[in-house]
Amino acid sequence: MSFECGVFHTRYESDMGLRPRPLQRIRLAVFAAFVLVFPFLAGPYWLDLANQVAIATVGAIGLNILVGYTGQISLGQGAFMAIGAYTAGLLTLNLGLPWGVSIAVACVVTSLAGTFFGLPSLRLKGLYLAIATLAAQEIVEWGMTHWTAVTGGTEAIVLPAPSLFGVRLNTSFSFYWFGVLMAAGTALFAANLFRTRMGRAFVAVRDQDIAASVIGVNLFRTKLLAFATSSFFVGLAGAMIAYYRTIITWERFTLETSIVYLAMIIVGGLGSIRGSFFGAVLITLLPAMITNTGRALQDTAPVVANLLPYAQQAVFGVVIILFLIFEPKGLSKLWGNVKDYFHVWPFAYRRG
Amino acid sequence: MPVLELRDLTLRFGGVTALAEFTMEVRTGELLALIGPNGAGKTSVLNCISGLYRAQEGTITLTGRDGRRHSLHRLPPHRIAALGVARTFQNIELFKHMTVLENLMLGRHVHMRGGVLSGGLYVGRQRRREIEHRRCVEEVIDFMNLEPLRSAEVGNLAYGNQRLVEMARALALDPAILLLDEPTAGMNAEEKESMARFILDVHEERGVTVVVIDHDIDVIMDISDRVIVLDFGREIAEGRPEEVRSDAAVIDAYLGRARGDVA
Numbered sequence: 001m002s003f004e005c006g007v008f009h010t011r012y013e014s015d016m017g018l019r020p021r022p023l024q025r026i027r028l029a030v031f032a033a034f035v036l037v038f039p040f041l042a043g044p045y046w047l048d049l050a051n052q053v054a055i056a057t058v059g060a061i062g063l064n065i066l067v068g069y070t071g072q073i074s075l076g077q078g079a080f081m082a083i084g085a086y087t088a089g090l091l092t093l094n095l096g097l098p099w100g101v102s103i104a105v106a107c108v109v110t111s112l113a114g115t116f117f118g119l120p121s122l123r124l125k126g127l128y129l130a131i132a133t134l135a136a137q138e139i140v141e142w143g144m145t146h147w148t149a150v151t152g153g154t155e156a157i158v159l160p161a162p163s164l165f166g167v168r169l170n171t172s173f174s175f176y177w178f179g180v181l182m183a184a185g186t187a188l189f190a191a192n193l194f195r196t197r198m199g200r201a202f203v204a205v206r207d208q209d210i211a212a213s214v215i216g217v218n219l220f221r222t223k224l225l226a227f228a229t230s231s232f233f234v235g236l237a238g239a240m241i242a243y244y245r246t247i248i249t250w251e252r253f254t255l256e257t258s259i260v261y262l263a264m265i266i267v268g269g270l271g272s273i274r275g276s277f278f279g280a281v282l283i284t285l286l287p288a289m290i291t292n293t294g295r296a297l298q299d300t301a302p303v304v305a306n307l308l309p310y311a312q313q314a315v316f317g318v319v320i321i322l323f324l325i326f327e328p329k330g331l332s333k334l335w336g337n338v339k340d341y342f343h344v345w346p347f348a349y350r351r352g
Numbered sequence: 353m354p355v356l357e358l359r360d361l362t363l364r365f366g367g368v369t370a371l372a373e374f375t376m377e378v379r380t381g382e383l384l385a386l387i388g389p390n391g392a393g394k395t396s397v398l399n400c401i402s403g404l405y406r407a408q409e410g411t412i413t414l415t416g417r418d419g420r421r422h423s424l425h426r427l428p429p430h431r432i433a434a435l436g437v438a439r440t441f442q443n444i445e446l447f448k449h450m451t452v453l454e455n456l457m458l459g460r461h462v463h464m465r466g467g468v469l470s471g472g473l474y475v476g477r478q479r480r481r482e483i484e485h486r487r488c489v490e491e492v493i494d495f496m497n498l499e500p501l502r503s504a505e506v507g508n509l510a511y512g513n514q515r516l517v518e519m520a521r522a523l524a525l526d527p528a529i530l531l532l533d534e535p536t537a538g539m540n541a542e543e544k545e546s547m548a549r550f551i552l553d554v555h556e557e558r559g560v561t562v563v564v565i566d567h568d569i570d571v572i573m574d575i576s577d578r579v580i581v582l583d584f585g586r587e588i589a590e591g592r593p594e595e596v597r598s599d600a601a602v603i604d605a606y607l608g609r610a611r612g613d614v615a
Contacts, residue, residue: 012486013479189472196471196482197457197464204447204458211445214402215525216433216462229468271449 018191039176047172049288054179055240056280058186060264061273062233065190067262068270069199070226071206072121076133077261079117079140080231082253084110084238086144086151089159089248099162099169099243106239107232114231121223137255144250157248175244182240183277186233190273193229202226203271263316267323269332278331286319287312353415355380355529355561356401361410363396363585370396371407371585378529380415383555383562385572385593388582389605394565395442396585398531402439403429417528434462436528440518442537442565448507452498452517453489455506459524460485489524495558496520496550512543516550523554530554532564536571544568548575573597581605 007022009015019025039047059081066072088106091097097105120132144151151157162169169175193199201222204212213219242248260283268279294308327333356378363371371393378384386394399405401412403424412424416435424432438459447455464485470478493499496516501509506517515535522530535551536544548571555562555575566572572579573593581589581596583605589596596602 012483012490016482016486192474193468193472196474196478197461197466198468198471200450200454200458201461203450203454207447207449208445210404210429211441211447212458213429214404214433214439214445215458215521216430217458218428218430225468229472 016195018195035180039173044172047176049284051172051175051179051244053280053284054176054183055237055244056261056264056284057183057277058240059234059237059261060268060276060280061186061190062230062235062237063261064265064268064271064273064276065193065202065233066226066230068265068272068275069194069206070202070223070230072118072223072226073126073130074133074230075130075255075258075262076114076117076136076140077234078253078255078257079137080110080114080234081238081241081257082140082144082250083113083231084235085242085248085253086157086238087235088239089157089242090150092159093157103236103239103243107235110235110238111228111232114227114234115224118224118227118231121227122220134255137258141250141254144253151250154250159242159246159248161246162243170244170246179240179244182236186236187273187277190233194273198222198225206271263320265330267320267330269330272330272332274335275330275332278335282319282331283316286316290315353380354378355415356563357411357413358397358401359411359413361397361400361407361412363393363400363405363407369585371400373410374582374585374587376580376587378561378563379578381559381561382577383551383564383575385576385579386563386565386582387567387569387572387579388588392582392605393585394582395533397582398439398533398563398565401432401531402437403427403432414528417526430462433525436525437531438522438525438527438529439531440515440522440533440535442533444511444514444518446506446514446518446521449505451503451505452493452501452509452520453486453503455517455521456489456492456524457485459492459521460488462525463488488526492520492524495553496523512539512547515539515547519550519554523558523560527560529561529563532562532566534565534567536566536568544571551575569597 007020009020014020019028038050042050059077063074063077066074084106087109088099088102091102091105092099117133117136121129124132145154147153164174167174169178194203201212201217202225204215204217205219205222205226209219212222238253241252264279264283265276266279267282268277269275290308290312294305297305297308323330354377358374358376361371361374362369374393374397376397386397388394396405400407401424406426410425414422414424414432414435414437416422422435424435424437427435447458450458464481466478466481493502496519498516498520501513501517506514509517519532519535532551536547539547551562551564552575554560564572564576576593579589579591579593579596580587581599581602588601588605589599591599
């Protein structure tokens, strides 16, 4: 039986599938089985980390749609997540909307806000656009902390716990299923998007915008659509945080958040959905790993253990720099290399 | 019947006049060559047609595939593409990180429908559209002999192959008129010959009206039905290749005037 090579498709439909080769399907099945079994084996600490990963995956895919796929650099990730979180929270608090409806509305509102702040992209590119989105970040941050009547200013907003059929949804176990569903849904949507017409137009705008316009891509529309689509998922990530923590504070959505998310997609792989996931895993687990290492070393090497908390930021920076230097295409490329190695394993070509 | 008409086109960049009341007609089904010394305004003509430059004066009229006449003046490039104008660039402009197949699928962009939502959900209708247009693209791949490169990333292809892919992408648009900007630039004699054959095939087998700019006079003389010679943004000669070749004004423009020969 052949898994990887010697697979020939006789219909366009099967050739155009998301996972056309048997080995890819096996890998997916193994991963899905792991995801399904994981919550029954893991304790609340690991479940909480998994939930953070799920939320970060949604946010990172959202950002990657804009930055990695469409090539429009955004420093406004934190702002858009804030809009998602605050909209969802305030709709429930003030209008009493059910959490599901609030989240859906929050996604749409964020999408519209993203489109608005995406308007400068029609004139600006690269670093200039980054500065324009930085303005969005600053405006929203200022709004969160100063528009006291609506957002409560620097005070936290406390939400009622979401529940579904009488089950509280914000325990780490029950939220896990919601998080996985949202992350998988986002990943599937994005994967489909980039094998169809509009997704190709996004990538065309990134690679060569003049050629894109000459082949019939409406640059104006496409860029704004990229902002809208991206912000939709970023808003979803924000709303998920709001309902998971049931507390909304402005500190979660600062410029630092924007940069952490950019780090995620750079480390994971720009323009890659699995890369967004890898990046979300690594950047979420990195601080936890450092803390755990510190605890483990507490007895044997207290000096190192005491220093590690301070090293957290530094390690974070070093990881990003190392990736930029050694593997600018990120974890996604590393994973690709591993797969390529096994592509013809054990009968690999050897160069004499 | 002309498929494309340029009337009194004047294009200025500040004090420089790139095109001066330039008038040109492209007849349906012909292979028209546009030649001239460096800076004569050849590429400017193509850029005006495809909407990348806006001429200050003059009109551009296209007879579209629907048989109706459309003014291209002031239309944005993507609308012009939708009317059936496809082109290639002097410096190859491909989507480097996409595969050959994806590049060609972009050539179908104007013929397809489907936005973010239908694409992301990949429901029945969108799936059928993708497959249907994949079929058109495969036809072009077949025509241009690109089968072995189908799933290669375009940025990794050899230069000559990139030129072919760019032309294939333009063909996938199923154009009413195809504009080729120096398709043989930077090629060796063998590659030039192969490209010339492809241009002839496109013109004859697919019946596409072609406007080609090139510096290689031999290629131009061999393949074109008609030649227009430009210099300083004006037409200085027009006619069949052999007529133009012996035209005094053309020889002057290319070689300069002999001393004492000044009129």
